[in-house]
Amino acid sequence: MNAMTTRRRRAAFLLACTVGLTGVLTACGTSAPDATVTPALQLADSSESGTTPPTGATATASTTAPTQPSGTSTDALLGSVTVTPEQAAAVALATVPSSRVVGIELDREQSRVVWDVDVVAGDATREVLVDATRTTVLASRVTDRGDDAADDHRHLDAAKVDHAAALRAALAEVPGARVVELDLDEDDGAVRWHVEVLGTNHAKHEVTIDAGTGAVTKHETD
Numbered sequence: 001m002n003a004m005t006t007r008r009r010r011a012a013f014l015l016a017c018t019v020g021l022t023g024v025l026t027a028c029g030t031s032a033p034d035a036t037v038t039p040a041l042q043l044a045d046s047s048e049s050g051t052t053p054p055t056g057a058t059a060t061a062s063t064t065a066p067t068q069p070s071g072t073s074t075d076a077l078l079g080s081v082t083v084t085p086e087q088a089a090a091v092a093l094a095t096v097p098s099s100r101v102v103g104i105e106l107d108r109e110q111s112r113v114v115w116d117v118d119v120v121a122g123d124a125t126r127e128v129l130v131d132a133t134r135t136t137v138l139a140s141r142v143t144d145r146g147d148d149a150a151d152d153h154r155h156l157d158a159a160k161v162d163h164a165a166a167l168r169a170a171l172a173e174v175p176g177a178r179v180v181e182l183d184l185d186e187d188d189g190a191v192r193w194h195v196e197v198l199g200t201n202h203a204k205h206e207v208t209i210d211a212g213t214g215a216v217t218k219h220e221t222d
């Protein structure tokens with residue numbers, strides 16, 4: 001038997017051993033020793049059963065997000081925020097063409113601190129999640145259709161003051177505060193923006209703004 005034949009038989013034997021080992025590990029529910037699984041970040045449009053991620057430079061997910069705070073209090077969430085609600089709203093508007101903002105909320109999604117921006121376009125209201133530590137879209141999904149979306153359009157059509165002006169009015173009312181939440185709704189026939197902010201003394205303030213005039217109509221402190 002020559003050296004070449006010996007090497008070929010040895011290689012065939014080693015291959016058979018490797019295949020056998022992989023089969024045993026698979027049967028036991030274990031990966032092969034050098035198998036590496038890197039799960040993709042589950043960032044998708046979940047309005048239907050499909051998974052179409054947002055497109056564009058600001059909608060490119062990063063798998064190396066900064067360390068997120070473990071607390072769930074408003075203080076803990078705000079502690080890691082580097083993206084303003086205005087910036088998050090701009091990203092959401094760019095993600096959903098021809099849309100308008102009806103709400104913004106600071107929240108936590110799958111261990112990340114996010115701005116949850118609600119926008120309405122066409123016959124649907126969508127939720128766009130923007131990483132609060134960078135202008136990255138984590139998800140975009142339909143939350144309401146039909147009458148609910150129609151109500152959002154009606155409220156926005158009646159509003160002369162947009163989300164950005166409402167945020168400025170609330171922050172002027174409570175100097176040094178940071179925005180936690182904003183939403184648009186109708187109370188007693190009047191359309192109003194409600195803005196929740198956290199003051200420098202850690203007190204929560206809810207500022208109500210007339211969406212027709214931009215005037216502050218109520219200021220409550222918790």
